[in-house]
Amino acid sequence: MNIFRKLLFPFAILYGWVTTIRNFLFDQGLKKSTAFDVPVIAVGNLSVGGTGKTPQIEYLVRLLCDTYKVATLSRGYKRQSKGFVLADKNANALILGDEPFQYYQKFPKIQVAVDADRTNGIQQLLSQKTNPEIILLDDAYQHRKVKAGLYILLTAYGDLYADDFILPTGNLRESRSSADRAKIVIVTKCPATLSIEAQQKIATKLKLNTNQDLFFTTIQYDAVVLGDDKVIPVDHLKNDQKILLAGIAKPKPFFDFLKNDSDICLTYPDHHHFSDNDLNDILLKANGKKIITTEKDYVRLKDSVLKKQLYYLPIRSHFLNKEQNFQHSILNFITSF
Incomplete structure (x- = not known):
């Protein structure tokens, strides 16, 4: 952490209070959060970028798309279009954003949509002639206006949220306590040889609740x-x-x-x-x-x-261990609807 970011510590405290109050209002039902009658899985992080959301979304698509009608919904960061867009043959990276366009090209079975307003985006998807049976929200951990059924929180090995601080002093979008919303926490970008002992040390540092599940993945290059x-x-x-x-x-x-x-x-x-x-x-x-x-x-x-x-x-997310446990958690959530 450089000296300039340390000098911004008072602003980090202020930003932390703002995000904490915002989350409190959603938790108490004082700000509206919309739930839906289809399984909605939100994948995101506490930190700014670089945790491997795209390969994790693709992992879920591969797991589910042969059995269910799957849709992904992203903000479409830096796209040149506005509002809700459902990918079709005219789509490109300028219209959708790079990651959604990547999903569209790789997975022809699924629906790929973008909308900064995730609530409207889900409503639009459910109004289509072919309704998705599962919706994957990409980078939506902080989007509290949608109440997802399952939250998956990613944190990168070597840059754990437990070692970080809130913006602008650190790189966290909200306080470390917000990790409590996640049912599943995945430590991404681990060394392929990360030992069970080292995994346990990380688990101790993260201090997860008893109802949370922890997994470890690495990036597997083709x-x-x-x-x-x-x-x-x-x-x-x-x-x-x-x-x-x-x-x-x-x-x-x-x-x-x-x-x-x-x-x-x-x-x-x-x-x-x-x-x-x-x-x-x-x-x-x-x-x-x-x-x-x-x-x-x-x-x-x-x-x-x-x-x-x-x-x-090409890259893929690869589980170091307990992959079947992760898959069972996802499938059990879906079949609970």
């Missing part, structure tokens, strides 16, 4: 990179000179997985919209070499001037 009808094994790229490109919150693990000493790593802000100048600069630096990016960035770049040289590295 063995291939994918492009426009092209597939290249990662092993074939390790020693090649290439451009590694990321516009995500915490790109270091992506770079570390692929890079060698001759690579050029280009970092952009999370959800960055690439300008023509950006693209020309990347193209110049690449000088004919392959450009490897994240899946989230690829959906924004795949139709750009980079497309002939562009590839992305």
